[in-house]
Amino acid sequence: METLFTQKEAAHYLNISTTSITNWIRHGYLTSYQNQFQKDELEILKNKIELGEINRLNKRANKSKSKGKFIPDEYISSRESVTKVQEIVTYINANHIKIDQAIFLLALNLFRKTGDITTLKLNEVFNFTKENYRREGVYNHIYEWFHKISSGTVDYHNAKVAYLIDYDLPYELDILGIIYQSILHEGDKSNLGSYYTPRNVVQSLVRGNLKCDSKVLDPCCGTGQFILSFAEYIKNPNNIYGFDIDEKAVNIAKTNLLLFYRDIDFEPQIYCTNSLLAGNSDDLFDVNYKYQNTFDFITTNPPWGAKYDKKTLVEIKNNFKEIKSKESFSFFICQSYRLLKKNGTMNFVLPESITNVKTHSDIREFILSKCTIQKITILGKKFKNVFSSVITMQIKKGTDIKSSIEVVNKDNKYLIEQTRFSNNRHSLFDIYVDQVDKEIFMKISKEGSVSLANQSDWALGIVTGDNKKFITKENGDKDIESIYKGSDIQPFSLKKTDNFIHFIPEYFQQVAPVEKYRASEKLIYKFISSNLVFAYDNQKSLTLNSANILIPKIPGYPIKVVMGFLNSKHFNYYYKKKFNSIKILRGDIEQIPFPKLTDINKTYISNLVDELIENNQNTYNLDNYIFELYNLNNSEREHIESSLDVKFKKVQIKLSFREFP
Numbered sequence: 001m002e003t004l005f006t007q008k009e010a011a012h013y014l015n016i017s018t019t020s021i022t023n024w025i026r027h028g029y030l031t032s033y034q035n036q037f038q039k040d041e042l043e044i045l046k047n048k049i050e051l052g053e054i055n056r057l058n059k060r061a062n063k064s065k066s067k068g069k070f071i072p073d074e075y076i077s078s079r080e081s082v083t084k085v086q087e088i089v090t091y092i093n094a095n096h097i098k099i100d101q102a103i104f105l106l107a108l109n110l111f112r113k114t115g116d117i118t119t120l121k122l123n124e125v126f127n128f129t130k131e132n133y134r135r136e137g138v139y140n141h142i143y144e145w146f147h148k149i150s151s152g153t154v155d156y157h158n159a160k161v162a163y164l165i166d167y168d169l170p171y172e173l174d175i176l177g178i179i180y181q182s183i184l185h186e187g188d189k190s191n192l193g194s195y196y197t198p199r200n201v202v203q204s205l206v207r208g209n210l211k212c213d214s215k216v217l218d219p220c221c222g223t224g225q226f227i228l229s230f231a232e233y234i235k236n237p238n239n240i241y242g243f244d245i246d247e248k249a250v251n252i253a254k255t256n257l258l259l260f261y262r263d264i265d266f267e268p269q270i271y272c273t274n275s276l277l278a279g280n281s282d283d284l285f286d287v288n289y290k291y292q293n294t295f296d297f298i299t300t301n302p303p304w305g306a307k308y309d310k311k312t313l314v315e316i317k318n319n320f321k322e323i324k325s326k327e328s329f330s331f332f333i334c335q336s337y338r339l340l341k342k343n344g345t346m347n348f349v350l351p352e353s354i355t356n357v358k359t360h361s362d363i364r365e366f367i368l369s370k371c372t373i374q375k376i377t378i379l380g381k382k383f384k385n386v387f388s389s390v391i392t393m394q395i396k397k398g399t400d401i402k403s404s405i406e407v408v409n410k411d412n413k414y415l416i417e418q419t420r421f422s423n424n425r426h427s428l429f430d431i432y433v434d435q436v437d438k439e440i441f442m443k444i445s446k447e448g449s450v451s452l453a454n455q456s457d458w459a460l461g462i463v464t465g466d467n468k469k470f471i472t473k474e475n476g477d478k479d480i481e482s483i484y485k486g487s488d489i490q491p492f493s494l495k496k497t498d499n500f501i502h503f504i505p506e507y508f509q510q511v512a513p514v515e516k517y518r519a520s521e522k523l524i525y526k527f528i529s530s531n532l533v534f535a536y537d538n539q540k541s542l543t544l545n546s547a548n549i550l551i552p553k554i555p556g557y558p559i560k561v562v563m564g565f566l567n568s569k570h571f572n573y574y575y576k577k578k579f580n581s582i583k584i585l586r587g588d589i590e591q592i593p594f595p596k597l598t599d600i601n602k603t604y605i606s607n608l609v610d611e612l613i614e615n616n617q618n619t620y621n622l623d624n625y626i627f628e629l630y631n632l633n634n635s636e637r638e639h640i641e642s643s644l645d646v647k648f649k650k651v652q653i654k655l656s657f658r659e660f661p
């Protein structure tokens, strides 16, 4: 039975919060039908989670409500360090030590080890006499930090204080950040998107982009992963800037920078601020205003889907009117644009959904109109703690029509013209279309003469509003009829369904004009699917909303011929490469070009399709024939084959009709 879930039920089914559901819709993992969700689609997601295809999705799923904590061991270099971090985190939790106090004491621990705090006596450490500090910058940082976190004096005889100050911390570049991440509740991390970036990814974004005197910024620096990477290249720490809304993270980032430049006395330029608020020209200390048009290079992994309170969100939205989606990574791209110098560069870690989800067309248009994309690297799902595919995108402030975008997809490197993105519907970044694809696409457009655009009728399946109430397995009643859902559709024909309905349109929440269901011939297709799957129907069948309807009206193009193309490897390849989506959308299908056909071609394809409707067997003959029609050579066919990640079964099926025109 086709089941629809409410948001609450869907959240329960996937064991995630309702806020995560909202986020997943925004990132294109889930489709909401008037705030309802199809069980089929939820099942696909659940399977992906269970198969580990969506990394840690299940672990991360319930984050925004979660009180859970975990050690981010992917940031830790050795097993020994993991054990020590576990030990210290257990100690802090067991003794109910406040996070900020614990981190502060551990910072003192490190500054004592480096010789920045010159006394070993605890009472002297807490006297804050300048003589006991080697650098004024360290003194100022510690002094300010101390006064922010402690309401009274610290009892330096306290064993807990001594334990943390004397603990033999393992050597890790951002040990305080690691401990902080391990103590933070998942819920808190999720709300601000506080998942820090693994070092190898950080390094790959920074490498090659800095001169020793560049002025650089991470506008949401967390505990300073990027800041520390800048420090490897930049001589003067005063050229390194970091902003973050999380004060504890800011204090750790400052500590990290001071520990890195041990022999320079300086005040770290790391500020606690909401980077997305409009700068205030009257406020001398407002970094969002003061540092506009300042930086040579800005790089970060911005928060994705961060949640801000209502008032803050209104202010942010007013500051970035061009961003309708309310997506935090989009706000950060716009803000970084303002902070960059002319011709400055930003390099961001982003979810792949920025390239192809319709909601993000706002930021794509912003980038295309004001910037030059220099490089996109497809990282896939290699991030351990991120559930979606990840890319990095390097963008220059200012447009340069002559330059091309370098795309790196594993071992494959290719160039794309930015104008291609601008010409795409919804400014889609079709990053998977490489040079070879481009040539194949050119052949396709050359041979393609017609499309379904303006020459087809479309309809959505029925949303009953309560499938439990309206759908039945019993078909004894004479008024009852079959109704099909997505999983009842296979290429070319419908499977037998055991779902029935008494069709009274006015009872249901959403029904297409009845004549669409009752058309004498129509195609029914899966709405959520990794392949194009179209079935022929001449039984006037009803469908639920996981199964949509297409009635092709291309003059001289029989419906079965249209279906032959839609189910072919060729169309599947085009769809995957160009749109890379598991939602089969009308607007996308309408863009695929069909070739001009002779009557002989049409008869031949119709006959093949008839055989496939009868007996859903190997489609080699059909695929092969369609390749011929587009004049694709063997190597192009092989390319398509490998792009689809399938080997065509090269078994030519004996045909029951003669010619091969």
Ligand SMILES: C[S@@+](CC[C@H](N)C(=O)[O-])C[C@H]1O[C@@H](n2cnc3c(N)ncnc32)[C@H](O)[C@@H]1O
Residues within 6 Å of the ligand: 192, 193, 194, 195, 196, 197, 218, 219, 220, 221, 222, 223, 224, 225, 226, 243, 244, 245, 246, 249, 273, 274, 275, 276, 300, 301, 302, 303, 304, 306
């Ligand atoms: C994904 S983490 C990235 C941290 C660091 N850039 C890295 O890559 O490791 C996102 C960071 O954004 C910060 N953040 C979220 N919203 C912010 C805002 N409006 N202004 C400044 N920082 C913000 C969070 O506190 C968190 O540290």
